Every structure is written in C-alpha cells, then in structure tokens.
Amino acid sequence: MQVAHAVVDLLLSKVVTLGDVQVIIDGFSAMGFPNCGGAIDGTHIPILGPAHQGSQYINRKGYFSMVLQALVDHKGRFTNINVGWPGKVHDARVFRNSGLFRRLQEGIYFPDRKITVGDVEMPVVILGDPAYPLMPWLMKPYTGTLDTEKELFNYRLSKCRMVVECAFGRLK
DSSP states (O other), X not given: OHHHHHIIIIIHHHHSOOOOHHHHHHHHHHHTOTXXXXXXXXXXXXXXXXXXXXXXXXXXXXXXXXXXXXXXXXXXXXXXXXXXXXXXXXXXXXXXXXXXXXXXHTTOSSTTOOEEETTEEEOOXXXXXXXXXXXXTEEOOOOSSOOHHHHHHHHHHHHHHHHHHHXXXXXX
16 A cells, blocks of 8 residues: 555656657647547456455456546656546546546636637537547547548547557556
8 A cells, every 4th residue: 555655655746747748749639539638438457356345346348447537648658547436436436426527527627728629619629439429528439330530520529549458458
C-alpha cells in the first residue's frame, strides 16, 4: 500500500496529464477526426474478491474486477483516469459520476477551443463507444442502417478511438 500511495502522491499528476491540447487536436485531425481532444473507454482490472460486497465486483464476464476509465490522447497517452468502481458498474455510470464528465459538461476541460463548421459552433469533442451517452462534446458511432456518410463517420471515429484500446493493451 505504501508503494501505491507513493505512486498516487508523487507520480500520478506528472504522468497522467492533459498536455498541449492543440497538439492533441492536430494529432486526431491528422487521423481523420477534427477538433477531438481524446478517446475514452473503460476496462476491467482483475482483483482478488473483496471480503465485503464481493458480488458488486463481479463483472459481466464473471470475474472480480475494478473499472478503470481512461481518456487518452492521439498517441495513446493517458490524460485523465478514474479508477475504483466495482466491476459490476457500467461504463456510462462511471463516466457520468466522474470529475471528467463534470468538467466537460461545464466547458472547463477544454476551455476556449471551439471551431465553426458551416454555421455551427463545435466544441472540442471526445470519442466513445456506443456505451457512452451522446453529448455535444462526446461523439459515438451511429447505429442501425447507415448511409455512406454515416459509415465514413463511424470509420473515422473508430480509427481514432482505437488509440484507447491500444493504450489498455499496453497497460495490461
């Protein structure tokens, strides 16, 4: 526990940091998605079953875990994390109860970074999978029958969102 506390107290704020937002936006733009500030997802970190409320930590795949939510930049570097929710909790609930959600909702996570597309002012967005809520600042894929434009949108979103999947792969 001393090592864990030292990592949190001394390293976390140096390693998990937003960095230069414009560099991140330019990186995602080069990958095909404009004005994007990150890709978000959750993953399950296996744990030993806790003595109390153990059933809350059994995830949908049947093992004990805690949920790690992460926002990553275009290179897969962690820019925001939230960890500790029981494995049974859905990604969308973890997200809606996170400090990141509050800061994005209030418009203070990416301040003063809007662009105009046509006559619409577009904030910096983050990219999520279908589990996440569609928000003005959170894009997720279209579902159902798709025309060519929606398929292209989904392709570009998926291509950019894969950086978070790869980041989890490297972490694990």
